[in-house]
Every structure is written in structure tokens, then in C-alpha cells.
Amino acid sequence: MNNIESIEHIISKAKAMGCEVKQDELLSKCTTFKIGGAAAAVITVDSVKELSEVMSLCKKYDVQRMVIGNGSNLLVSDDGYNGIVIKLDGDFKNITIDGETVKCGSGVSLATLCKFARDNNLSGLEFAWGIPGTVGGAAFMNAGAYGGEMKHVVMSTSYITNDGDTGTFTGEENKFSYRHSIYSDNDYVITGVAFKLKTDDPELIKERMDDYMSRRRSKQPLDYPSAGSVFKRPEGYFAGGLIEECGLKGYSIGGAQVSEKHAGFIINKGGATCSDVCKLVEHIQKTVKENKGVELECEIRRIQ
Numbered sequence: 001m002n003n004i005e006s007i008e009h010i011i012s013k014a015k016a017m018g019c020e021v022k023q024d025e026l027l028s029k030c031t032t033f034k035i036g037g038a039a040a041a042v043i044t045v046d047s048v049k050e051l052s053e054v055m056s057l058c059k060k061y062d063v064q065r066m067v068i069g070n071g072s073n074l075l076v077s078d079d080g081y082n083g084i085v086i087k088l089d090g091d092f093k094n095i096t097i098d099g100e101t102v103k104c105g106s107g108v109s110l111a112t113l114c115k116f117a118r119d120n121n122l123s124g125l126e127f128a129w130g131i132p133g134t135v136g137g138a139a140f141m142n143a144g145a146y147g148g149e150m151k152h153v154v155m156s157t158s159y160i161t162n163d164g165d166t167g168t169f170t171g172e173e174n175k176f177s178y179r180h181s182i183y184s185d186n187d188y189v190i191t192g193v194a195f196k197l198k199t200d201d202p203e204l205i206k207e208r209m210d211d212y213m214s215r216r217r218s219k220q221p222l223d224y225p226s227a228g229s230v231f232k233r234p235e236g237y238f239a240g241g242l243i244e245e246c247g248l249k250g251y252s253i254g255g256a257q258v259s260e261k262h263a264g265f266i267i268n269k270g271g272a273t274c275s276d277v278c279k280l281v282e283h284i285q286k287t288v289k290e291n292k293g294v295e296l297e298c299e300i301r302r303i304q
């Protein structure tokens, strides 16, 4: 069976299971950057059973696959992705609460989770209010802001391996560090996350969430498609500050521009391609290295 036949086979099996399948789906529709060519198929799974089945088919037929959350940290190639993109819905959107422990599926958006925590007088997730990702993507990236990070609130993560084995990583086992987790080094799929939160005054929780959101709105170019901060924070510096000091604010290549509002963001001014963004990233890295002696490392993940 060649690759095309293998993909067709997986698609027909997924359809037979009742999964939603979108063939030749443009990934620009699945990413906040609004950039990217087509995937062979985007398959939406509603349960661990369906996920396990699709993963095992991809393994059996040697077809590459990736799970995406909200696509808010991704830069997808203009040539697209010659494989299966898996999206998580149904059971993966469940949230349950037991005292100060909140368990949720990895497809839950951080926005929903933060509101859920606030409505249940639980503090700890305020920092994540405004990060446009899912719980799975945030655990994978150890997303963080304003001094908070997933590491501080995640009690455990549940996963499934390519062989269909399920398991849980608790606390330190998640190997969280700056924009990194154990999942950055394996190909497991996170199915759910348990959070340990703290009871607090709902008014104070709301105040902190409002404060962080207004800081985001005033500093970040939220009117344009982007994937957030392009570069990791270099030790002792701020990427945005270095880029601005190099005079690159507003610098553009094709439809990709260094945001005038926040130089750490590259925005899609309209019709930007992955190639535009990559050339701009290289130009920024070269300029900052030459002028400041600092190497900027990408935080956004390239998909090809």
C-alpha cells in the first residue's frame, strides 16, 4: 500500500467509526496564525477509544500524525502536512470537580477552564486567562504568563502512547521546564489533566483575571492573527526588547510583520505565508545576534 492508499484506508475506517473527517483541509483554518497548507485529513475524535484507534491505524500504515489543540503555537508549512491531524472533542471537553481538584479533558479551552475555576471560587489559573490554547497544548508547552505556569497547578497528566497504553505522569514526572514538558520529548497524546487549585475569594480571582487580560490587550497585537511570542525569553533579556532595540519594530517580509505594538510578536498582516514568517524569523535572529550577541530560539513550533 502506498502512502495515499494508506491515508484513504485510515480515512474510511475513521468515517466508519463515526469520526468527523475533513479531507485536504487547509491548516490555515486550524491555526491562530491563519497560515498553512492542507493536511491529508483532519480527523476529530470524541473518545480515548477513537483516538487510540486512529493512532494505531497511523502507526500500522506508517502515516505521520499529530494532535493539535487550538493551533495557537503553530507555524504550518505552506506545503501543508502529509499526514493525519487529530483534533479532540466530545469526552475530551469534559470538566469535573472534587474539592480543590479539577480534572479536565485535554481538548478543553483554557478560557473555559479559567471561567470554570473562577465560578467555583478556585484560584491558581488566573495567569492562563487570555492564553488562547487548550489544556493539552498548554500542558505540552508548559504555558505560562505573569509569573504563573502550568507546572505550578498541574497535579497530573494522563496520556496514551502509540501502542495504545494509557498512563499518568504525576508532579515532577511531567518534567516541566520553560516551555517544555515530557511530552516535548515523546510522541504520547495527553488525554486529560488534573489541576490542584486553591479556594479564594471570587472577587479577588476576577480582579486578577481582569488585570492580566487588560495588560494583554494593552501590550499584545490581538487584532491580528499570530502565534503569540515567536521567541523564547533569552536568559537575562526580553526578546521583544532586543528586537525593538535593533530597530525591527514594523519590519515586514511579504505579509508577515514584526508587530508595531509588541516586537516579540510576528503578525499576519494579510496573506502571510509560512515562507514569509520563516524569512522574517531568520532576519530577526541574524540581526539580534549581530547587534546584541544574543541567540533567539523559536518558541513557536514548525509543522511540515
Ligand SMILES: Cc1cc2nc3c(=O)[nH]c(=O)nc-3n(C[C@H](O)[C@H](O)[C@H](O)COP(=O)(O)OP(=O)(O)OC[C@H]3O[C@@H](n4cnc5c(N)ncnc54)[C@H](O)[C@@H]3O)c2cc1C
Pocket (backbone or CB within 6 Å): 032, 066, 067, 068, 069, 070, 071, 072, 073, 074, 106, 130, 131, 132, 133, 134, 135, 136, 137, 138, 139, 140, 141, 142, 143, 144, 145, 183, 188, 189, 190, 191, 220, 222, 226, 227, 228, 229, 301
Ligand atoms: C495572542 C497569543 C497570546 C499567547 N500568549 C501566550 C502566553 O502568555 N503564554 C504562553 O505560554 N503561550 C502563549 N501563547 C501561545 C499558545 O497559546 C500556547 O503555547 C498554548 O498553550 C498552545 O495551546 P494549543 O492548544 O493552541 O496548542 P497547539 O498550538 O495546537 O499545539 C502546540 C503543541 O502541543 C501539541 N499538543 C496539543 N495538544 C496536545 C495533546 N492533547 N497531546 C499532546 N500534544 C499536544 C501539538 O502537537 C503541538 O506540538 C499565545 C498565543 C497567542 C496567539
